[in-house]
Amino acid sequence: MTSTESKPAPQRPLPSLADPDTGAFWRATGEHRLTYQVGDDGRVVFFPRRHGGGQVRDSAGLGEIYTYTVVRQHGHPFFRAHAPYVVALVDMDEGFRVMAEVDADPDSVHIGQRVRVGWEDHEVGDERLAIPVFSPAG
Amino acid sequence: MAPRAAAIVGIHEHPSRRVDGLSTWQIKGESAAAALADAGLTFADVDAVYDAGETGPMAGIAVPEYLGITPRLVDTTGVGGSSYEFHAAHAMRDIAAGKAGVALLTYGSTAKSDSRSIGTGGPRPMASVAPGTNMEAAFGMPLIANYALVAQRHMHQYGTTPEQLAEIAVTTRAHAVRNPEAVAALTALGIKKNGEITIDDVLGSRTIADPLHLLECCLVSDGGGAVVIASADVVKDTAKAPVWLLGAGEAVGYPGNDRDITTSAAVLSGPPAFAEAGVRPEDVDIAMIYDSFTITVLTLLEDLGFAKKGEGGPFVEGGRLRWDRPGAPALNTDGGGLSSNHPGMRGIFLLIEAARQLRGESTSQVEGARTAVAHGNGGLLGTRHAAATVILGKD
Numbered sequence: 001m002t003s004t005e006s007k008p009a010p011q012r013p014l015p016s017l018a019d020p021d022t023g024a025f026w027r028a029t030g031e032h033r034l035t036y037q038v039g040d041d042g043r044v045v046f047f048p049r050r051h052g053g054g055q056v057r058d059s060a061g062l063g064e065i066y067t068y069t070v071v072r073q074h075g076h077p078f079f080r081a082h083a084p085y086v087v088a089l090v091d092m093d094e095g096f097r098v099m100a101e102v103d104a105d106p107d108s109v110h111i112g113q114r115v116r117v118g119w120e121d122h123e124v125g126d127e128r129l130a131i132p133v134f135s136p137a138g
Numbered sequence: 139m140a141p142r143a144a145a146i147v148g149i150h151e152h153p154s155r156r157v158d159g160l161s162t163w164q165i166k167g168e169s170a171a172a173a174l175a176d177a178g179l180t181f182a183d184v185d186a187v188y189d190a191g192e193t194g195p196m197a198g199i200a201v202p203e204y205l206g207i208t209p210r211l212v213d214t215t216g217v218g219g220s221s222y223e224f225h226a227a228h229a230m231r232d233i234a235a236g237k238a239g240v241a242l243l244t245y246g247s248t249a250k251s252d253s254r255s256i257g258t259g260g261p262r263p264m265a266s267v268a269p270g271t272n273m274e275a276a277f278g279m280p281l282i283a284n285y286a287l288v289a290q291r292h293m294h295q296y297g298t299t300p301e302q303l304a305e306i307a308v309t310t311r312a313h314a315v316r317n318p319e320a321v322a323a324l325t326a327l328g329i330k331k332n333g334e335i336t337i338d339d340v341l342g343s344r345t346i347a348d349p350l351h352l353l354e355c356c357l358v359s360d361g362g363g364a365v366v367i368a369s370a371d372v373v374k375d376t377a378k379a380p381v382w383l384l385g386a387g388e389a390v391g392y393p394g395n396d397r398d399i400t401t402s403a404a405v406l407s408g409p410p411a412f413a414e415a416g417v418r419p420e421d422v423d424i425a426m427i428y429d430s431f432t433i434t435v436l437t438l439l440e441d442l443g444f445a446k447k448g449e450g451g452p453f454v455e456g457g458r459l460r461w462d463r464p465g466a467p468a469l470n471t472d473g474g475g476l477s478s479n480h481p482g483m484r485g486i487f488l489l490i491e492a493a494r495q496l497r498g499e500s501t502s503q504v505e506g507a508r509t510a511v512a513h514g515n516g517g518l519l520g521t522r523h524a525a526a527t528v529i530l531g532k533d
Contacts, residue, residue: 015275
């Protein structure tokens with residue numbers, strides 16, 4: 001009777017909210033805020049970390065693709081089912097570079113393309129986080 | 139002229155790519171015994187152990203215990219595939235300082251037997267929650283895709299073509315076909331087409347992570363090896379001609395907000411190594427360049443100064459890096475990670491084949507080879523990686 005008992009769909013591996021450096025970044029994503037850090041010396045720090053000091057700011061969520069790939073093979077059940085998908089390094093207008101998925105036809109994606117952040121919502125226990133997923137802007 | 143303080147005097151590459159029941163410890167032990175025999179030395183002569191920790195925690199204690207060595211120096215630098223170039227660099231330094239006389243480097247891996255998904259991501263995410271990886275684990279970026287980020291940007295920025303990248307895989311396969319152990323490896327690993335390949339073969343193989351194709355990716359094999367490095371005093375009594383360590387440099391690279399990812403940490407490790415050796419890239423006969431993927435080689439050749447940044451594509455065209463072509467260094471003459479073996483951390487084989495060439499023992503022997511470079515790249519070329527460059531020469 002296994003044919004009618006469907007297993008739960010494989011889930012995307014989620015970041016740890018418990019990490020003392022990057023946990024706050026992921027909690028902010030639960031409110032659809034993409035945050036970055038500006039250090040005591042005025043330089044942009046990313047990923048966020050206690051070392052470096054300064055303050056956390058919200059990004060406007062716009063940037064351009066620095067480079068990307070289309071992942072076509074992965075051993076994890078979620079990503080295997082999800083493939084092919086685009087992962088990029090995105091240079092945000094505020095000066096930080098973030099790795100994220102780009103939700104677009106792989107054939108249409110190109111370096112230099114303007115993209116805007118969107119969110120894939122998740123609940124972890126009684127906390128929320130969201131995975132940034134970019135889309136072509138304008 | 140660089141001072142000649144330390145030399146490779148013993149080498150061994152474990153011949154099997156499917157070890158059939160051996161453990162990593164046993165591969166290390168067998169390889170160490172064979173490399174010491176090659177040198178005409180014994181375990182009792184070894185006084186320094188360099189280990190990347192692939193057997194597990196506390197390797198700095200456990201490996202000397204297993205091998206029955208009483209070291210006066212232990213170095214457990216573990217930076218992925220480049221660990222062994224770091225070890226050679228450190229052994230050279232430690233021997234020159236009088237802190238060690240006979241250094242032993244060993245490696246063992248059962249990556250193939252364990253069905254380890256090194257390049258394409260495992261069924262479970264990495265257990266690590268290092269802050270940097272906590273930012274990236276949700277995006278399903280397997281190792282190959284990380285290197286693909288570099289290839290995509292390199293093609294965009296410099297006009298590098300898929301055909302030029304494929305040249306590297308074609309060249310290393312041509313060398314593998316001349317190496318009986320590599321041919322046996324391809325067969326043992328179930329690779330059906332184990333003869334020479336063409337650019338069309340490479341570009342016709344399936345894409346794993348754009349723009350990298352299957353035949354641009356290294357094998358996953360079992361394997362291991364050992365290298366013995368000795369002081370000038372010891373070298374007088376060893377069995378084979380010494381292969382001198384002439385210069386070394388090391389560096390790390392990690393993502394930055396404005397980093398040009400087409401340039402790796404090799405641009406930092408190369409110059410001090412060449413300067414210490416008193417050698418220029420154009421003097422190099424043998425280029426043992428870490429070939430996890432085609433783009434790794436292209437990037438490293440540029441960063442080490444064999445070609446200008448962005449001109450690596452034309453540099454490798456037309457089979458220019460084959461063993462029998464004058465005017466350019468011979469690349470990975472054992473067949474490389476692309477076509478001979480890659481048990482996860484390939485750096486030790488770069489030292490071993492460089493030594494074979496300078497002894498005159500390679501299956502693709504370059505006539506009159508006098509100078510070699512071994513450059514290891516460990517970790518992830520597109521994000522965080524380690525680089526070490528070692529220059530080697532003969533008497």
